[in-house]
Amino acid sequence: MLTDRQLLILQVIIDDFIQSAQPVGSRAISKKDEVSFSSATIRNEMADLEELGFLEKTHSSSGRVPSEKGYRFYVDHLMSPFDLPKNEKSFIQQAFANQLLEFEKVVQQSARVLSDLTNYTSIILGPEVYETKLKQLQIISLSDHTAVAILVTNTGHVEHRSFTIPVRIEPHDLEKMVNILNERLQGVPIIHLNRKLRTEIASLLRKHTDESDKAYEYLQAALFEEQPVKLYVGGKTNILMQPEFKDIDKIRSLYSMIEEENEIAHLLRHDSQDIKVSIGQENEIEAMQDLSIITASYSLGDEQMGTIALLGPTRMEYSKVISLLNLLSNRMTKTFHSWYQDDSDGE
Amino acid sequence: MLTDRQLLILQVIIDDFIQSAQPVGSRAISKKDEVSFSSATIRNEMADLEELGFLEKTHSSSGRVPSEKGYRFYVDHLMSPFDLPKNEKSFIQQAFANQLLEFEKVVQQSARVLSDLTNYTSIILGPEVYETKLKQLQIISLSDHTAVAILVTNTGHVEHRSFTIPVRIEPHDLEKMVNILNERLQGVPIIHLNRKLRTEIASLLRKHTDESDKAYEYLQAALFEEQPVKLYVGGKTNILMQPEFKDIDKIRSLYSMIEEENEIAHLLRHDSQDIKVSIGQENEIEAMQDLSIITASYSLGDEQMGTIALLGPTRMEYSKVISLLNLLSNRMTKTFHSWYQDDSDGE
DNA sequence: GTTAGCACTCGAATAATGTGAGTGCTAAAT
DNA sequence: ATTTAGCACTCACATTATTCGAGTGCTAAC
Incomplete structure (x- = not known):
């Protein structure tokens, strides 16, 4: 079991790394307000956290970087909830302000909003036509x-x-x-x-x-004739902006992956109500093992319809992304629900 | 005016460079069968061709590389016509073999064929709805x-x-x-x-x-409500395979360019019957100044409908691309024409 | 006019060197 | 028994030298 101090330090390190994308050193942590121990203490704790598998070094004398286990722990236990800034909230409002009457438009709009607000790549799976009549x-x-x-x-x-x-x-x-x-x-x-x-x-x-x-x-x-699933992708190039994508081969393999629509569809589709976070190696597909994928679902009536996903580096702003995804999947569900209601009444 | 020998040498150099993407040295040329002069002679001619602006050096003791003026001259006067290999021809046949009844499908298929056969990126502009009824x-x-x-x-x-x-x-x-x-x-x-x-x-x-x-x-x-022009893009990632795209910033600016659909549409649309080749700087848009664009148009009935374009490095297989583009634009025109005929008869 | 020969240039690859952020460990301080 | 200061050590990264070779331009001989 981790001590409170270890939890704190782990959290601060991961938060910092998510921000900076740079290995985090003990001194940097010790200077943070939340933390009141000397760098030496931090170093000791860090060594322990590393031994436990939550942190890694990029080389023998480097700062620490979260391991996938670290991210997993962070997502499950450490992450503090994220408040969307007002302007982003209103951005979303705006995007849904005009009457969106067509399925496609709602989905496209959502994909756009997601990728614009996160700078990651969003993928939305079109609906299985379960409930539509x-x-x-x-x-x-x-x-x-x-x-x-x-x-x-x-x-x-x-x-x-x-x-x-x-x-x-x-x-x-x-x-x-x-x-x-x-x-x-x-x-x-x-x-x-x-x-x-x-x-x-x-x-x-x-x-x-x-x-x-x-x-x-x-x-x-x-x-x-069987219909290919529709994929709505937003911000395909956003992921290029992430510093972890310096390497052309990575980019290539990722992009050719995204073009394998069926694979992606299969990979993403998920049927739980909850948001699911897959970190790095937790994804089976090789080209994605440096990435995290977060998926949520939206539904129409009772039946779940499709999946929204966000693709980013493992160093992802999990907290923000999750609340955003929640918000948007609700919004979509609500929008569709309203049509559905409307329709049942009308007949 | 260029001598025959200069023409020959220029042609061989450009052909070689299009193949290899490496600066071409005098010795390499002198070893080709078509050429029977010593490397020293070639060097002299090269120096002259450089002075005339058709060739460039990447540095003071490097081999020569075609300049844009060189490519232009090549395209206008030097290029030998290209025979598509049989298997590629049949590939095209195949692609159009199934009944293609929908406009979208024809266009998508064509974009795919183009990008698959060239390894460049193809962009097809959907039709202005001029003639459709x-x-x-x-x-x-x-x-x-x-x-x-x-x-x-x-x-x-x-x-x-x-x-x-x-x-x-x-x-x-x-x-x-x-x-x-x-x-x-x-x-x-x-x-x-x-x-x-x-x-x-x-x-x-x-x-x-x-x-x-x-x-x-x-x-x-x-x-x-005015309709955005539809863009059908094929092989978006092909261009990544070209050695000239080692540089992430270039890739970024190119991709964000391609996402500016309206700009692209404006840039590409062209109304002549002929194939148009724009080499490097001949394109106004900055992000494209390392690229060449080749455009052709397809039509329905008499009216010209839309544009097919191929985007590649200036070091492009002009000859092949041009004959391919010709072939495909004809094929598309023919297909559409047949519908049109059909319809006029039917009414 | 053409070619062989040679000195020269310069990019690219490789090695040598310095710098600094960060570590682990020890010993002193609390 | 923790915590912290201090110090030697490590290693990526940046900078500078060094070597290597493909390719050139020029001169002189053919």
């Missing part, structure tokens, strides 16, 4: 053999897919088909669309229309 | 006071805007309104939509529906 389906033919299907959800999200139809379809038949589909599918959660389409609707369609048979297949294929 | 307009209400308007063009491009309507609108009225709008606006070039909406349609709407007055205003506002 189909509001309306439209099929618009572009030419004899091409058409575009448009899905609108209750969240204002619009998706479209183009597809070809080898057989010609009468506008009349198309209309009939769309009507049937809408009648049956409105309000159905997007995630169940596919099943419902296959089981209930297919036969129904066959009954009512002549040629829709084949058209239906193509529609189905177009609508349910 | 409205295929269909839909308005779908999400709740009492929010709705989403969807525009589909004959090119399969889908756009949507959400907006709020302070007054409640009867579904019936909405439908009527949409019908009127479609009747009047289908086939109208997107670029004229706004005018037409204001002049002809507004009064018509007022006649036919009660409350649409206000709704109309909001619709108008939503539809014609």
Whole structure:
């Protein structure tokens, strides 16, 4: 167990290092107001803290640097809560001031706010379409053999897919088909669309229309080709400003990592309500082992929807980032919730 | 005027440097098969070429490096045409093999192909919507006071805007309104939509529906808020692989440049049919003065639509890049053209 | 006009040297 | 028994020398 003095010293060291990015020496600590011991004492404590694995030296006669274990301990026990300065709070207010009606815009805005306020890189995972429901389906033919299907959800999200139809379809038949589909599918959660389409609707369609048979297949294929997850990245270059990224190879490997959208999506997605902090090696992916990732989730109604993440050096302003992430995930959740409510009332 | 020998030597030097990124010495040149003079002769010629401004030394006893004037001359007079290797040609074929029905996909695919095949960074400017015509307009209400308007063009491009309507609108009225709008606006070039909406349609709407007055205003506002130009960037990180980018500050300034989408759009847009090469300082923008930009345009029908650009070091494989850009811009133009044709026939 | 030869230049790599922040340890002070 | 002052020691980092070699320019011979 650590003594109070050790806790204090560890905290001060980490705070200092997070600020300065420089190894912290005993003398520097002893000069801080919070600390009233001589540098020699600090040195002794530091040696102990190092032995316990919370600190490291960069070389035999250097100051100390937090180890990952140190950061972990800091995040779990030491960190003091962070008060966002007023101007940053109002910055957030502003960003959400205009009516944000589209899912995309809310998410993009949030990503921007996050990266602007932290100088790290933010990544937001678009929603799994769990809870969103189909509001309306439209099929618009572009030419004899091409058409575009448009899905609108209750969240204002619009998706479209183009597809070809080898057989010609009468506008009349198309209309009939769309009507049937809408009648049956409105309000159905997007995630169940596919099943419902296959089981209930297919036969129904066959009954009512002549040629829709084949058209239906193509529609189905177009609508349910699997969709890549959407990633909204903000402040991609911020991380370049961090002094730990002096090294081009690191930058390269990080960036090519970020472009592996699927990997990232997989890595980030998390389903707890809480904020999760992954420090350095705690991340499996190699290119990220110098980085920390903090993730939070936002939700719509009861269902969790997506993930917000912030990517920074292990020397991250954990305290600030966490409160910011909390704030923003709440804000997003609230915004979406309000739509959802609205919608349930409206129907 | 340059002698034939000087031309040859200049060409060989630039070819070599484009390959190696290393200053080229006289001995290296004299050893090439194409050249049958001693290194001393080459040295003399080099000295002359330097005096004429086509070559530079990096320091007083270094090999020669092409100057920007040198590259310019090379591009204008020296470059030998490039034959794409078979495998690259088939790579392109492949990329366009699947039916590409959506504008976005074609453009994205092209950007990818370009950056993959060159290892530079490609930027494609989305189309000005000059020639595309409205295929269909839909308005779908999400709740009492929010709705989403969807525009589909004959090119399969889908756009949507959400907006709020302070007054409640009867579904019936909405439908009527949409019908009127479609009747009047289908086939109208997107670029004229706004005018037409204001002049002809507004009064018509007022006649036919009660409350649409206000709704109309909001619709108008939503539809014609000015749209940022879309930029499709491929291979953002490729440029990091170039040896000339050893320096973090350069990378930073370049990347923050690329994020200034509007600037870029302005910089790149060009309206000639030809391919344009801007070498180094020929670009106004500071962060780009170590780079060359090559732009080509693609078009739909007669009207020029957008710009494809490739961003690389001044030491660029001009020859290859130019033939690739030609190929791709043709391919894009052809693809779009086929839709356009298709559509005209279909109506 | 072309080329061989040679002295010279200068960047880049390597080694030598100094500087200072920071440590660990010992012994004195509290 | 802690705490602290003091001191020798370590090691990254910066600065300066030293060497090395690719490449040049020039001169003189071919």
